[in-house]
Amino acid sequence: MRGWIAALWCLAAVPAAAQDFTTLKGHGGPVMGLAMLPGGAVISASFDNSVGLWQGRVPRWFEGHAAAAIAVAPLDEGRFVSGGDDFDVLLWDRESGAATRLEGHQGKVASVAVSSDRAWIASASWDGSIGLWPAQGGAPRFLKGHDAPVTDVGFARDGTRLFSTSADGTLRVWPWQEDEAVSRVLVDQGFGINELVVGPGDAWIAFGAVDGATRVVNPETGAEIADFTLDRRPVLALVHHEGSGQLAAGDGHGYIMVIDTRAWTITRDFKAMERGPVWALAFSPDGAMLYAGGLPEVVYGWPVALLDGFDPAGEAEHSFLRPPGEMENGERQFMRKCSICHALTPPPSRKAGPSLHGLFGRAAGTVPNYPYSPILANSDIVWNDQSIDALFDLGPDHYIPGSKMPMQRITGAQDREDLIAYLRRATR
Template sequence: MHAPRLWSLEPRRNEGGFDTTMQHPRFLRSLIVATALLTMPALAQMRGHGGPVRALGVLPGGEIAVSGGFDQAVIVWGIPTGTALSVLRFHEGAVNAVAALPDGGFATASEDGRIAVWRIGRPEPERVFTEHTGPVTGLAVSPDGLALASASWDGTARIRPLSGGPTRVLAGHAGNVNAVAYLPDSRIATAGYDATLRIWPAEDGNAPPVVITLPAPLNAVAVARDGAIAVAGGDATVRLLRPDGRERGAVEVGPNPVIALALSPDETRIAAATAGGTVAVVARERGTVLRRLVGPGLPVWSVAWRGDELVTGGSDRLVRRWNAATGEPIGALSLPRPSDPLAAFAGDRGAEVYRACVACHALTPEDGPRAGPTLAGIIGRRIATAPGYRYSEALKSMDLVWDAATIARLFEVGPARYTPGTRMPEQTITAAEDRAALVRFLEKATALP
């Protein structure tokens, strides 16, 4: 039960009817995409994910965006029309990061510990990196476009040539590394849950990183072409640092934690996405909040610039477009808020305990895909057998059936100890009465007709 943490040649079609192979010659593929962009009606709000939109990237040229979700899907969008050009299902966990490559490709990183490099129109990645032993949460491309950096909850950042070759390991954070960025001189900045920003030398060697300790766990980092750094996290403050790590200013954008940062193309503004459902647009030089983009009151997990537009991804499962100069949404903002799957269980203590799991697990078989498998029919079900979900080999080899005792034990000792090899974030429920309440709730809410 996951909980979000802030800190062949035959064409295959998904449920929405989208061709997920797109195996055409390049000129024909380009023609098809261009024709679609010219003739389809524009939709400013892009709907397609079955869970929160965790990651976003806009490819060079600004016509195509790529999103990654808690539903394990990567969606390639035509921005002018708001239509999905392809849905890619490769990852076996939430897609946490997207990075645009200078040559028009893109990279994705996931909770499954894998990084995939893609080309538009191809159904499978052209290259996969598997060095990390934990979820990958951040990606960055080197200034020369030849290397890819990644941040992971295995406590490291790693640098590898995109063409292949040895990987450099940056180890030193005490816990999860949540974000990574390159400085223009090819030094690397990493931000961690240990509340430190670390600036690493460009070349592998014995020189230690510069360590800057800040007041709260860090979730995001962005670097300008002049080397200035912006970093933010749990204390809802964007800190503006000089290239050597000295603090130049701080901007409070709260009250909610900052989840993602993005610099505008002209680098005069910083977009800070928050857990409260707003995006603060900060004037970089003055260190002030210019305006706030106010959404439907749900966490904004990802943000990217497209000229003077902002593209955001949130817990409402939508990719939205905004006019960054005015703070106004492009298209209708008032779309139906996702229904609360727990509304029918108001006052049930077990439902309240389960609320931490609802973003990643559906209770009924007809609900959309999430980062974790559906819990429908879980009582009496053998582990790693829910249809339509990709499990790790470690879980598929376990001899375990979910019942009241095994579910309670899972949350008593934690997923890492009870189900080794799981991608589920580590969590426990300390009170026995709360574990019992959760089990009773699941027995009712997940029973199949």
């Protein structure tokens, strides 16, 4: 009885709007990026190439990326910006749904950020550069200095500096308004850094790294302020809520750690995803809810005050409800190699690739309303045992050069045979 009373007391202490465990369903692939609009709407970027705007449980879709959408940020009252695996930054008009394509990167866009005056957009790219785009239009600039992919970028609140992180292990500061901006290394920690957050008033910078490090440093000197490094790795998501002073970090093992930045202490450490990593995080405007994205095709939201009381999410949202060890080999191969991009159910599908329903005997590039690459749409391939075997034996990049299919192979002949047998049953 006392346990029930305590639980009810905890619920009463949380604002009514935050008492609901939230799942936002609709994406057709893993959720890679999240952001929050001032009014409480969630923006999500997904492996299904789309951006969702959630002002309730029913999303509005923004379609324009030619590959996975992986980063998103609000710009001003009527616009937001996204970046993707198609190397592009898209500037979206919320009312019309129209997108302005900002081109110039030669690698995936891993992160986008907006200056405090909303006049500039910065993009971090795997081509090793930082893009600087005038929000009202105009020619971009590109900053180069990292020795590896740039993973994240953030403007200082004072507007004079830009911070960036990279797979080269450095956190750098840029006097970005100078014509020939040269970076200065604040931190060189050896392992790649994935995420950064610039604290209020530029008082601190937090970063998360491949080795599991979550550290806070002085933005002038790089001196360490706090270290919350755990055995889990890597840190893949980092978000700060200024009003409540909360800093949340999501990692590759599916955990979310919440830090009180006023006392620099860990307040919660929560297993958020049953399987897979936490790729994206966002706080609600009041800081009472924390939203997360990962391998499941949904956005989860939890009341922060009750985080430790919830079971891990994700199990019921996976296409495969059994652990891989309980699957037959062909199903396991499909789960590992195909399931993120392809559905087995009849079209339409929100996944990044076309539905495989009715696959055998179908000419390649013929599922209605799917935007195939020209090379596949005009090919003479018919999907059967031999062509599917060759696809995974050689790899899509060799079997269909120029297609949008990601590069992967199944080298074992028996594994390919088992996959084909499974697909014959599952796609009827």
